Amino acid sequence: MHIKDRTFIISGGASGLGLATARDLHSHGGYIAILDLNTSAGTALAxxxxxxxxxxxxDVSSTPSLEAAVQGAAAWIQDETHAPLAAIIPAAGVGNPAKLLTRHGAPAPMAALDFVLSINLRGTLDLVRLALPLLAGNEPSGPDGERGVVVLVSSAAAYDGQPGQVAYAASKGAVRSVALPLARDLAPLGIRAVAIAPGYFESNMTAAMSEKVRGSLERVMEFPRRAGRGEEFAALVRAVVENVMLNGECVRLDGGTRMPSKL
Structure with a gap:
């Protein structure tokens, strides 16, 4: 799938990995529909x-909000840019670490779990289902008759989540599991689905970590021993878009790291 003169819908597109992806695809000639709750950052980026x-x-946890955004992006494409949608990239996500049993022996508030699941999992599926008709309506392109791709954002926590990551790992593990059945569902339409599972990357979530935690994470890494950079994640998104043989899989992007149960 070519990037130039095609549109990319990116949730969480005004910060972190979504921001890096937006900038990278734009630098290669793409049109970017930025979906984000942060109005000032989103407006400035646009x-x-x-x-x-x-x-x-x-607000990716709200169906009406997502519906309005997708409808707005569709109108932008149809009335102004005439740049068909190439990819749906649900990059909005939250961490909010918490154990199911608190230090006082009480069950964790369900609202805290719902918050993570609603944004990371429900918000991902909701955006994909609402934007898929735009991909399905494309004219087939290239020798394979491709119509587009869904690039899901999972996490290394889907494989080896750490203490306090039950809700986060559950949400990202579910996103990882979506890639193959979604690819199979969409194959007759010429639409691919691929998930990326980044490890420790520079982002708003990791920016809140203490230097002690950062050092502990870097010590268990293989190579390179540092946080991943947004442009490295964006480069893999671009590779997924451009390489039609990438389909139905979750690709780890973590420098060979396998997180231990304790740091």
């Missing part, structure tokens, strides 16, 4: 990438 970017204030 302005910096104008005219090939548009910001849509979006």
């Amino acid at each position: 302005s910096s990438l104008a005219p090939r970017a548009r910001f849509f204030e979006t």
